[in-house]
Every structure is written in structure tokens, then in C-alpha cells.
Amino acid sequence: MQTLASRVNNTLLYASLVYLVVLVAAAAAAPLVAPFDPFTQDLGARFVAPGVEGHPLGTDDFGRDVASRLIYGARATLTVGFTAVGIALSLGLVIGLSAGLSEGLPDSALMLVMDAVLSFPTVLLAITVVTIFGYGLAQVMVAVGVIFTPVFARLVRAETLAVKREEYVEASRALGSPPLRTIRLHILPNVLPQIVVQASITFALAVVIEASLSFLGLGTQPPNPSWGLMLKDARNYLLRAPGLALYPGIAVALTVLSLNIIADWLSNRFSASARVQQRAYSRR
Amino acid sequence: MKVYMPTAAIVGVLTLFIAGTASAGGQEESRSRVLEVGIAGEPDTLDPQATSGTLTFQVLRNVYDTLVVPTEDGRIGPALATDWETSDDELRWTFTLREEVRFHNGSELSSQDVKATFERILAEGSGSPWKEEFSAIEEIRTPGPSEVVFELERPYAPLLSSLASGWGAILPRELIEEEHDFAADPVGTGPFRVTNWVRDNRIVLERHDQYWMEGAPQLDRVNVNIITEPSVQIQGLISGDLHVIDTVLPGDVDTVREADNARLYRQLTALVLVLAMNTDREPLDIPEVRKAINHAIDKEAVLDVAYTGGEVVGTFMDSQSPYYVDTTDMYPYDPDKAREMLEAVGIDDDTTLEIAVPQNYEFHVRAAEMYDEMLSEVGLDTEIRLVDWSTWISDVYRGSKYDLTVVGHTGKLDPDGRLNDGFDYTNWQDDEVDELIEEARRTSEFETRKELYTHVLEILGREVPFVYVGSPYLYVGLSEKVRGFEIDPTLDTYDFRGVSLE
Helix, strand or coil: CHHHHHHHHHHHHHHHHHHHHHHHHHHHCHHHHCCCCCCCCCCCCCCCCCCHHHCCCCECCCCCEHHHHHHHHHHHHHHHHHHHHHHHHHHHHHHHHHHHHHCHHHHHHHHHHHHHHHCCCHHHHHHHHHHHHCCCHHHHHHHHHHHCHHHHHHHHHHHHHHHHCCHHHHHHHHCCCCHHHHHHHHHHHHHHHHHHHHHHHHHHHHHHHHHHHHHCCCCCCCCCCCHHHHHHHHHHHCCCCCHHHHHHHHHHHHHHHHHHHHHHHHHHHHHHHHHHHHHHHHHC | CHHHHHHHHHHHHHHHHHHHHHHCCCCHHHHCCEEEEEECCCCCCCCCCCCCCHHHHHHHCCCCCCCEEECCCCCEEECCEEEEEECCCCCEEEEEECCCCECCCCCECCHHHHHHHHHHHHCCCCCCCCHHHHCCEEEEEEEECCEEEEEECCCCCCHHHHHHCHHHCCCCHHHHHCCCCCCCCCCCCCCEEEEEEECCCEEEEEECCCCCCCCCCCCCEEEEEECCCHHHHHHHHHHCCCCEECCCCHHHHHHHHHCCCEEEEEEECCCEEEEEECCCCCCCCCHHHHHHHHHHCCHHHHHHHHHCCEEECCCCCCCCCCCCCCCCCCCCCCHHHHHHHHHHHCCCCCCEEEEEEECCCHHHHHHHHHHHHHHHHCCCEEEEEEECHHHHHHHHHHCCCCCEEEEEECCCCCHHHHHCCCCHHHCCCCHHHHHHHHHHHCCCCHHHHHHHHHHHHHHHHHHCCEEEEEEEEEEEEEECCEECCEECCCCCCEECCCCEEC
């Protein structure tokens, strides 16, 4: 059983990796890969069925090629994912490290702010930020980035506090190593595994939030393609052309699923290696 | 996966809804005289003087009567007033009231009620959004129980149309004096009275037995069900639980048309859909550019794809209005000509115009996507910016901070309602037009007014501060059982007086 389960897990993992690599490659090379221009309307060819007239997934209500819009839409999704995670990670790292190393008042103050951000429901906070700063993809990226900062900050702070008290760290500080060196040599390597796992989970959440905000008309601005926006438009034609809602829906679902599978695998791997290390330590 | 939540919610609501109406069924026999109507939202109030919300008037149309009503040919006909005349100086309007009209509370209609009704709107601190429309009234006199005289401080022809609109509803004097809560419990002379209002669920209208019109109403009861989700309305219609639904989305038009037990009622609305241009902004200040943009837009296609069809217009008036002037042949769809005109003016690639679109109106957003594509075809770069409705009102409509914008102008019974300030936000101004509009306001004689408005509409059609796209169709989904359903011209409210069920 064990081997069967792990074989299934491995297959899922590889499938997820392949899907994501293909997605990133397709998004990056969209002009080369997409069969049509995603903006060109052809009012003579509305709601064309998949496979007809060279449209692999058919056309939408303006006669635009659905497959091309999906590929270009991946750009919006991935850009938001990478940027938002980048923002959340960098901000979280700086805040978490400063809080963890300083302790006392600065620590309490920083964590209070983080808790305040954390206490808002994510989508509500995203809508608020976007409503204040205007609709658009850039605003969504920043909003999602800020929303997920506390998660990273807490993670980094906790690990910093733990590592800081280890004897070897105290020893190196006693020997006069500057704080930055301590961070680089001792703290960062210890937080890295958790951060990587958290980053992939956050990426998946960012994909969903981008889709939700675009669905609400607050994210990607038409006529630019985005999966959420495609879902929104398709809603009016659910009975007539269900595919229009199905394809972007599947794209969102697969992307989130793949990212979660990879996050799962990473976290298993890191905790396993941590166990091995611990065992080796206790044996000694 | 979150994105699939709405679908699950729809199914949930749908199940609940079907269960709800099925259990409310009761006896089959009495059901055949109960009309089940689905409307898209809850009225904010049932006080006709307190709101401009269309849902309120959709419900109140069958609860109240007005002195006069709009007729098929776009003119004004009798209702509670059987007859009226204006003095030569246009300052005195005398209405003769219908005899033996009874309110829902049993009291008989008299000129006192009419006086009290309009004094309620005009009262200091009434806060009615319609106060301005009646502000020309200086005094209301009641020489006899069936005669009411409006004394005006200035000639104001559009008053008659205001009296024919939903907010001209006549309320009973006694209750006005008692400060009755009309917002929750309306009392009028209409064919139905409101007996129950279950918030977010339904409004129950019972037959008014003493209604003045012979043989009306034919129904015993109308249940106005509040159903915000369009697909639930469609399903309700097809399953036979609903007889009339007010929301048929573009994608569902064919579904209803092909359904065995339902049909589609189609009527042109008085809405004029436009792509408005800010004539203060370069290069839209140049008439040639505005004309080129008019040539670049395929109006018919926009109406069909973004707005479920309609009728193209060439000027700032709906085509059904008796004042309409056909100028559609001035700027026909001709992208090549548009491109040449823009090149001649010297529009280059650096010019990017922003199309501001109210984000809550999905069909305007879709129309904007088409304009964006059509204008880029003729070499004019545009960019869509979605704004929420309140921002649109404050920045675009009131503040004129935009290049291009997409919106629809609702129909008013009187042409003055559309023309007096309807194009202010384009910053287009013409002294001759201003004078003609002012003059038309001072006369109530139809032929004179028509001549004046013809002139105005010709100038507007030539100078094009807008791309006038057209009026869209209004679709109502009807059960095959419904007979005698009508929609009031221009007001677009449903008239249930002649409705019966087979």
C-alpha cells in the first residue's frame, strides 16, 4: 500500500510540475503559442464550437479565440502570483527579522500591526484596497502582497526567536559576528524551508484572489484577458455556451491544485529531513 | 475553486424558491387568477414621491393612478382626469376629475386629494427628488370637488408629462394629513392594493374591487416575487412557477424564445445609449474628430452584441418619441472614411483616449470593449477604465473628468427632460440650441414644440457631442398562459389591468 500511495503521489507531483512548467512557458511565449490575437473581435464568428475554423476551444461572445485568451490570461494570473508573493515575502522577511531580533516594544508594535492586517477577511481587504487605489492589475498585486505579508512575518519571527537562542548562534555572536552575518549564516537557512512552502501556498491563494477580483470587475481591466474576467463574461451565457465558463474555471482549479500538491510535497520533504537531522542529533 | 461558489448558491436558492412557491400553491382553482411576477430587486420604498428608483414604480404602477397617462403615439391621454385645458398665457391649467373613483380605504377621490398630493411634494423639507419638476406650480385651487386648477408662476409645458409619470401618483388627503406611512403601506386608487410586503421576498397585491375602470382588473391577486438572480427567474418561468419575469439576459433570450410554455415580450425602450465625448478634451474639441468617431462605430453591431438588439438612432432622442427626427444617414458606419478623416486632422499614435465605463453595468462594459476595438481599427488608441457608479456620477457626469464614456440616458415623457441638461457633461454648448429649448418649455402647443425640437435635434445630430447608438429592446419573459399584458410607453412599467391567465 505504501508504495502504491507514494507512486500515486509521485505521479501527481510530476503532473503538477509539468502543468506549471507548461503554463509558465506558454504564458511567457504567449505571442508565439497563441493561435490568434486575443483582442481581435470577429462578430461574424461568435460562439464558434471548439475545433471549428481553427479555434481549438472555440470563440467567445465577441468572436475572440478562447484558447488565445486563456494563454494570455495566464500572464495576468502568473504576474499577480509572482509579484504578490515577492512583495509579501520581502516585506514579511524584513518585518519578521526586525521583530524577532529586537524583541521588546518594536517587536510588539510590529506584530500588532501584522495582527491587525491578519484580522481582516482576505478578499474583503483586497476589495477595500483596490476600491481606494483604483481598479487594475497593479493594484491587485500590491493588495494581495500586503495581505499576505503577516503570514511571512510571523513565520520568520518565530524561527528567528528560536534560532537566536541556540547555543551556536549565541557563541558566534559572542565572538563578535555582526547581526547581518548572523542572519545570513544562521537564521535564513533555517527559515528558508518554511518560507518556500508558504510561498507556494500563497501563490495559489493569490491566483484565486486575482480571479475573484477580476470576476467582480475590480482586477484586470477589459479587454485584457484574465481567467476571472473570462468567468465573469461567461456567466451570461451559461446555458448557451457552457464551455466559456468551463475552460477558465478548469485553468484556475488546475493551477491551484498543482501549487498545493507541490507545497504539500515540499513541506513533507522538509519535515522529513528535519526528523532525520533530529534523530542524528539525539543519537550523538 | 472559490469562483464556483455562485453556481452552488444559485442551485441552493433555486431549490428553496421552487419549494417555497410549491407549498404556497393551495387550491388549483384560485391559483388561476393569481399572477406570479419576478422582479430583479426590492423597491427601496413604496412612497412614489420619495424615490427615483425604477423598481418602486414597477410595483406602484398598479397601486396608484395619475391624472394623465402616456399613450401609444407618445402623447398624453386621460386617466383620473378626463379632460384638461390651458389658458392662453399658459399659466393656468384646469383639470376635470373622473367621477366615482375610490381609494383603497373607501374614500372618494376629490380635487382636495390632488391638491394635498402635490403640496406634499412641494412642501418645505419634503426631500422629494421630483420637487424640481413641479416647482413651476405657484398655487393649486379647488373650485369644485371634480375641478382642480394649477396656477403656474411661469409657462412650463413639461408639467403635463410629470403628471403622467409614476411620481405624479394621487394620494388620499386624509392620510396625508394624518402623516400616514406611505413608504411601507401605500394607499391609492389603483387596480390593486398592497396587502403584504415581506422584505426580500415578495409584495402581495390584492384586487381593488371598486376600481373605476370597467371590467378591470381581471386578476384576484398579484404576487411580486423579489428574485435577484437572473437564472433563477428564467428557471421559474420555464418551470411554470412564474408568469412574468423582468430579467432576460442576452444569453437567455433564445432559451425563453424556444421554451414551450413561455414567450418573449419585446418592446423598444426610450433609453438612448451613447458613447459620450468630452468636447473640452483634445482632440474631441474638433468636430471632424467627433464625426470620424461616429463613422467608426458600427451601431447596429453594438446594439446586437452588447445590448440584445434595438433600433439605431441618429440624434439625442428615442425613435418612438413623436418629436424624433431621423438623422441616421448623416454618419453611416464607414471605417475607411473615419480613418481618412482622422489622418487629415493629424491624429497620431501618441493620442490615447480613455473610455470611462460604469463597472456595475455589464452591457456598457461590453459595449466599451467593442468601441475600443472599432476605434483601434481606424487608428485611434483607446483604453478602458472601469469606475464604480458613484465615481461615475461625481467625476464623469458631474465633474466632466473623462475623454469618452459609455452610458444610457433614460427616457422622459417630455423631450425637455432629456434635453434640458442631458448633454451638459459633454461640455458641448450652443446658444441657438439653448434658446430653442427655453422657448419650447414656454409653449404647450404640440406643433410649435415639435418644430422647435426638430431644430434642436438636427443640430445635435450634426454636431455629434455623442455617438448616438440607439434604443435597446426591453425583454419581458411571459408564461404562455398570460393574456393582455402591456407595458406603458416610455415609462416601461407593467400594466396588469388587462392581464388574465388561461
